[in-house]
Amino acid sequence: MAGAYSTLTDLTDYMDFQSLLRAEEGMVRQAAREFVNAEVLPIIEGHAQAMTFPRELIAKMGGLGFYGPTLPETYGCAGLSSVAYGLLMYELERGDSGLRSFASVQGSLVMWPIFAYGSEAQKQRWLPAMARGEKIGCFGLTEPDFGSNPAGMLTRAVKEGGKWRINGTKMWITNGSVADVALVWAKTEEGIRGFLVERGTPGFSAPEMKGKWSLRASVTSELVLEDVLVDEEASLLPGVKGLKGPLSCLTQARFGIAWGVLGAADACYQCALDYALHRVQFDKPIAGTQLQQQKLAWMVTELTKGQLLALQLGRLKDQGRATPAQVSMAKMNNVHSALEICRKARTILGANGILDEYPVMRHMANLESVYTYEGTHDMHTLIVGEEVTGLSAYR
């Protein structure tokens, strides 16, 4: 394991939120934690520095059931509770946001809509193979000129007999260049529809975006669709029309993000705590100074609040009662807190905070992306504002 934080062997749990977990939820977290300790932490800094995705982990994570784990056993999935899924995301993101992003996209943004809106043939074709990690998916909604306002999308699909012709460009697509199938959202005469576009379809390409200072161990791509012809039966998701299709997927993924970012924050908090206890200046550990304690106390408080928020949201979700606006609050709050925790951790580590010997700078840079993707912090603020006032401030 890299860095001094390896001496802390379990997650931070100031309010004993784990006493609220079911036995199997704790076991899922433990299994994910062991996997991340053994398989991710030793290699992740190298991948982030080299800007490569750890492909060797795809099949391993599939073998353990990390993709789409809340979907039912009939499609080769584990049938976990939402809380167990959240804990899995926590541990994965303790490894790296890129890894959690991979699993989020595969499970929540591709497998979930195929399960919720696909035909039985589409489910049989994709879900078991995607659960095993043999097939990889990506989700194409955002466009170069339409981010927070996806309804304005320019990508169009036109029906031609039993086929559809798709034209358009998507951007900021996690997993794009490594995906076997892209779920592309396009405007049609009947509103926005989702299409499964397979790699190798003529006119479809997915060039990788380079030059990121964030999520460097993750693949980000453009999707280019030039007169792509797809077969309606195989490609079109029959079960949904309109913007609620892609937005409902994002609600699933944002739930996972609200949990996941706490893992990154926990890694940084523990690293900073350990560092402060061992870093001696003026003949005493800096952990014994008031300014550093103020930071540490704030960090552990925010982390704890985030855990309790995510847990209650998960319980509501498992009862079918969680609303998109509640998910927005959790995504907004937890990503913001996590990013601030990472930033404070960096200051506690001083100059060491910028080195890859410690995970802090990597997590911090990753969370800059997470702050913006899957609904920006500002948009989620406005969604919560609209929820409590009944007045939309952005439309």
Added chain:
Amino acid sequence: MKILVALKQVPDTETKVKVAPDGKSLDPTDVKWITGPYDEYALEEAIRIKEAGGAEVVALTVGDDRAKEVLRNALALGADSAVLLKGQPSDDPLAVAKMVASFLEGKGFDLVLLGNKGIGGDNAAVGPMLAEILGWGHANVVVKLEVKDGAFLADRETEGGLERVAGPLPAVVTAQKGLNEPRYASLKGIMAAKKKTIEELDGAGAPAVLSNAALALPPARPDGRKIEGDPATQARALLQLLKDEAKVF
């Protein structure tokens, strides 16, 4: 083929051990409990035997409610059923071996697999004692195991080499690091384990004759020393210290 895997719940190897105020037991605060690492090899081997040729794998531990975690984990990894022998996990290995032996009586097990030692106590005694009580063959610190046609063939780690021992079943085999690479619990395995029940039995009376009288941590490591001077002086000083103080030459 019926295999019993006997597991012990032990403090995580990364736990910072503290002695309780009584001076003879472990302070349980902040201790994270895990399955004994050597027991994990034993369980993995049993599951591999099951996958290769079919076997029924029963996981067993001695302890209280907390020890059920070890059994749930074994069920998630692939054990078919689990048994908790209720009772205080004793410091006396003979008492534990007697409890396990009395459970085994008349149940038709062909093989008992367990770690060559729990960690913490490091007695490495329950396996051999169990074999003695049962009158079964026994191979310990095993790094390779073959089981077929009512017999076993086991490679044992010995000083500077390997020893291959053969014997009939039923037998007791204790696992050593290197026997296999234990798997992680899969999420499907964890969910499947939810549907399996843990049988709870009272551990048949075997009073402990041994108990811990005192427990002490090793003395704290003294501070390091910095050797000063140019490289040649430092090398000479280091060599001298290695000879005179560390006595490694």
